[in-house]
Amino acid sequence: MLFNSLDFAVFLPVVFILYWFVFKQSLRAQNILLLVASYVFYGWWDWRFLGLILFSTLVDFGIGNSLRYAKEARNRKLLLYTSVFVNLGLLGVFKYYNFFVDNFVAAFSFFGSSIQPNSLDVILPVGISFYTFQTLSYTIDVYRRKLEPTTNFIAFAAFVSFFPQLVAGPIERASNLLPQFKKATRFDAKKGISGLQQILWGLFKKVVIADNCAQLSNDIFNNYSDYSSSTLILGAVYFAFQIYGDFSGYSDIAIGTSKLFGFDLKQNFATPYFSRDIAEFWRRWHISLSTWFRDYLYIPLGGSRGNKWNQVRNVFIIFLVSGFWHGANWTFIVWGALNACYFLPIMLGSRNRIHINTVAENTNLPSVKEFLQIFITFILTLIAWVFFRAENVASAFSYLNQVSAFTVNFMEKLHIERYAFEILPLIAFLLIVEWFTRKKVFPLEKVKSPITSSLVIILFIFVFGSFSNLQEFIYFQF
Structure with missing residues (x-):
C-alpha cells in the first residue's frame, strides 16, 4: 500500500x-x-x-x-x-x-x-x-x-x-x-496537527518534486547516449532531487503518521544538500541507517581509533557495506567506495567533525566560503548518484564521459532538448523553503500561519503534483 x-x-x-x-x-x-x-x-x-x-x-x-x-x-x-x-x-x-x-x-x-x-x-x-x-x-x-x-x-x-x-x-x-x-x-491534538503538517510536506516532496523529477531523470538516464552533456547534467540533478524528495518525503509521511497515533520516530533527514563536506552530508542523509552502521559495525571495528591503516580499513568497510545494503549490484558498491574516497581525506585530516552546527547559523545567507563548500559537496554527491542510478558500472562511466564532453553551444542544445524548465522552479522553491527553515525538523513545524502555509502546500500538490502515473517510493526496492 x-x-x-x-x-x-x-x-x-x-x-x-x-x-x-x-x-x-x-x-x-x-x-x-x-x-x-x-x-x-x-x-x-x-x-x-x-x-x-x-x-x-x-x-x-x-x-x-x-x-x-x-x-x-x-x-x-x-x-x-x-x-x-x-x-x-x-x-x-x-x-x-x-x-x-x-x-x-x-x-x-x-x-x-x-x-x-x-x-x-x-x-x-x-x-x-x-x-x-x-x-x-x-x-x-x-x-x-x-x-x-x-x-x-x-x-x-x-x-x-x-x-x-x-x-x-x-x-x-x-x-x-x-x-x-x-x-x-491520550490523543495530543498539537502532536496530531504537527503530524498532518509533516505528512503534507512529505507528500509535497513526493508527488511534486520526486515524481516530476523521476519522469525526466528516467528518460535521460535510459537514453543518455542521445543527449548532450548539458542535458545529462540536468539528468543527474533531477535524480538527486528525485531520490531526496522521494525518500525524505517517505520519512516525513512515516513520522507524521506516527504522530497521529502518539508515537515519536527519529528524524531521518536534515537538509543534506546544504552540507559543507561529505562527513556532514552523511550525518544528515538517511540518519537512521548511518547511525545504525556507526553503532553496530563501525565502532565495534574500532572506529577512528588505532593506526591509520585501521582507520582507512574501517571507513571502506562501512561505506562498502552501506552500498551493498542498498542493492545487489556493483553500481552500489562503487557508489559506496566513491563516498569512502570522499570521506577519507576529511577523516585522516581530523576534519570530519568541524561542521556540526547549522550552516550560516546566525545569518540569512551563507558566506562565499560556505557557498563554495556546499556547491562542491553537491557536485561530488551528483557524481556518486550517477553510479547509484545507472544500470551498470559501464553505463555510469559512459554517462560521466559524455558529461565531460562539454560543448560551447550547451545552452542551445539544452533549449532544443527541452529539459531545462519543467521542474527547476519547483526545485528552487523547495530549496528556498528548506534554506529558511533549515533549523527546523520540517518546514511547516511551528509556523506562524499554519493554515495559510498548509493551504499553499496543498495548492502546490494539486497544481503541480504528478498523479497520472502513480510512482512507488524509490527505497521500496532496497
Whole structure:
C-alpha cells in the first residue's frame, strides 16, 4: 500500500478512528489493532511475505528472552550469532543470492569454464532490509545489556511491523520505539496537527518534486547516449532531487503518521544538500541507517581509533557495506567506495567533525566560503548518484564521459532538448523553503500561519503534483 494512494487515504482514517475512539480504553487492544493494521498494510502488496516478518519477529523475540537467562558468555554469543545468521540469512537469500551466483558464473567464464547453477526466481520482499536491521539491533542491544528483553509479544510484534515505517524506515531502535508501545497515551491534538503538517510536506516532496523529477531523470538516464552533456547534467540533478524528495518525503509521511497515533520516530533527514563536506552530508542523509552502521559495525571495528591503516580499513568497510545494503549490484558498491574516497581525506585530516552546527547559523545567507563548500559537496554527491542510478558500472562511466564532453553551444542544445524548465522552479522553491527553515525538523513545524502555509502546500500538490502515473517510493526496492 502506497502512502500516495487512494487506498492509504481510506486506510489511515479508519485505523485512526478505531485506535482512538473504539479501542482507547485498552492499550493491549490498541497494540493488537496496530499489529493487524500493519500486517494488512504490508499484505496489501503481497500477503505471501507476511510469514517472513512473523518469522523474524518470533526469532528475535525468542532469542531476546533466552538472553535474559543466559549467563555464560559462550551461550550468549551463540544466541547472538543465531540472530545475526537468521536475519542476514533472510537478506542473503532474497536479496543477494542471485547476485553471488551470477558473479560466480562470470568468474568461471572468465577462466574459460562454463557452469549452469540454479538461480532463485523470487521477487525482493519490500522493506526486508529495514525490518531485519530493526529486529537485529534489538537482539544486539539485549546482548550488550543495554536493553531489557521484553516479554510482551504483542508490543514487540507491533514494534517490528509498525506500518508507518515498516517498508522504508526510519530504522528505529527498540530503545526508542518499543517502550512507546507499552505506555498508554491520550490523543495530543498539537502532536496530531504537527503530524498532518509533516505528512503534507512529505507528500509535497513526493508527488511534486520526486515524481516530476523521476519522469525526466528516467528518460535521460535510459537514453543518455542521445543527449548532450548539458542535458545529462540536468539528468543527474533531477535524480538527486528525485531520490531526496522521494525518500525524505517517505520519512516525513512515516513520522507524521506516527504522530497521529502518539508515537515519536527519529528524524531521518536534515537538509543534506546544504552540507559543507561529505562527513556532514552523511550525518544528515538517511540518519537512521548511518547511525545504525556507526553503532553496530563501525565502532565495534574500532572506529577512528588505532593506526591509520585501521582507520582507512574501517571507513571502506562501512561505506562498502552501506552500498551493498542498498542493492545487489556493483553500481552500489562503487557508489559506496566513491563516498569512502570522499570521506577519507576529511577523516585522516581530523576534519570530519568541524561542521556540526547549522550552516550560516546566525545569518540569512551563507558566506562565499560556505557557498563554495556546499556547491562542491553537491557536485561530488551528483557524481556518486550517477553510479547509484545507472544500470551498470559501464553505463555510469559512459554517462560521466559524455558529461565531460562539454560543448560551447550547451545552452542551445539544452533549449532544443527541452529539459531545462519543467521542474527547476519547483526545485528552487523547495530549496528556498528548506534554506529558511533549515533549523527546523520540517518546514511547516511551528509556523506562524499554519493554515495559510498548509493551504499553499496543498495548492502546490494539486497544481503541480504528478498523479497520472502513480510512482512507488524509490527505497521500496532496497
